[in-house]
Amino acid sequence: MIKKIAIYGKGGIGKSTTVANLSAVWGSDNLKCIVIGCDPKADTTRTLHGSRIPTVVQTLKDNRKPEREDLVFRGFKDILCVESGGPEPGVGCAGRGVIVAMKRLENLGVFDEELDVVVYDVLGDVVCGGFSVPLREKYADEVLIVTSGEYMALYAANNIVKGVKKLKGNLSGIVCNCRNVENEEQIVNDFAQRIGTHVIGTIHRSNLIQDAELDAKTVVEKYPESSEAQEYRDLASSIMSNEKISTPEPMDDEEFESFFKSYL
Template identity: 50%
Template sequence: MLKIAIYGKGGIGKSTISSNLSAIISKSGKKVLHIGCDPKGDSTRNLMGKKIPTVISILKEKNNLNREDIIYEGFDGIECVETGGPEAGIGCAGRGIITTMEELEDLEVFDEERDVIVYDVLGDVVCGGFAVPMREKYADIIYIVTSSEFMSIFAANNIMKSIKNFSKMKNIKFGGLIHNQRNNDSNINILKIFADMTKSKIIGEIPFSKELIKSELSGKTIAEMYPNSNLYNNFLELSEKILNNQDDIDFSPLSEEEMEYLAAEILKENIYYEEE
């Protein structure tokens, strides 16, 4: 069984990319379990057509959960779970992940036969809860979604530091960076500089597309809404790379000084400012 975790800064598009990857992988004939590990609880919306109850919300009403209480069948038979979290400003968001993993363990869900598990995880790994897929080795390989914006790369670098720490103890692999081109100004050259500096690699790129925006607003994946599009082929290519990826990248996260150097390189690209 292949266990994949997709990490990234909040709002960078990791849920959109992870749900579309789950859909494409399922269409290839694989049995997929998709677990949303984000307090927003919207990772599976594109697979279900709507938001589903989260494990945390269900536990408020029922103590002893059954499998049917928390696992929902979505697009193409994909099994969907949402961890959820506390209301804004109340409690620990990462606790939702910890609680969900405990419930899935109790229900022996991880012992069932399937081909792929996809975890969609918020990149705030400062909180121990968000590091659970790595720390407890629920995932075997980690991918990071990022744009070419500095703060997104900054978050990616922090996630890489966590992967590095846990890889020594848990044999966690880093599969590479996924470039999400969120607008027409996105500059992959900036991300290439970061990849070179960290001795990592960009495994795939998702181009800016109105089709992706429309499908997300419709609560559908590209596989369901635009199966004959170029964007579908982009996701198909990325999914094939992930399914066949045997690399174990020996990467080196950047120091604070190196991140400052990267910031200077971004300025040289003349993307985010204009000379007066």
């Protein structure tokens, strides 16, 4: 059975880093994996491919009849890499690129291949029609939310939960991507319990991860023996074996404010 996961979170919270390193683990375990970046910045697959790849939107603009190899690129451990792309900042709907990309990949039969894992790296603005595509169109079976213990990251996570509930999505858990906030792991654990889910894994802040990214590599590839790489392996294992899937119950804004202020 194919594992189809959409990973959401506030912009800049570390979704792309999480997606790339998880995929590197699964690829190293000989699982057939495809990573689809759903962000106009088109940087999800850079550390898997070793460089930026052409986006679906730009390729379609340049070539109305692209072949599969024009859109799907092979990266570390033969992981398939796709970037939806989008318009330039301030021009058009960013989410539109996701819709265009998914339909084109579907038409090319990419999802008909023998795959073990499909991972979508999705912008946090789940209210946008484009960014809700993986859930709304049933391309993804489950959702993971990446957050830290910071106010805005958790606020965004709670809003994402509202979208997941409205779209009748399945929430598999919260990934705590630490920013060294005081009582961070407790805050994120308590948040997860309040919305009816659990923390599926924790990634601690490390300069080694950033060092690998500067070299256009995942920490799993560049520093496979590191404790950082092991954290991603543990997280990847937890995701694959997870059976705790729930329909989340988001907090309303006042409840969330009270929740967060209780830790100050």
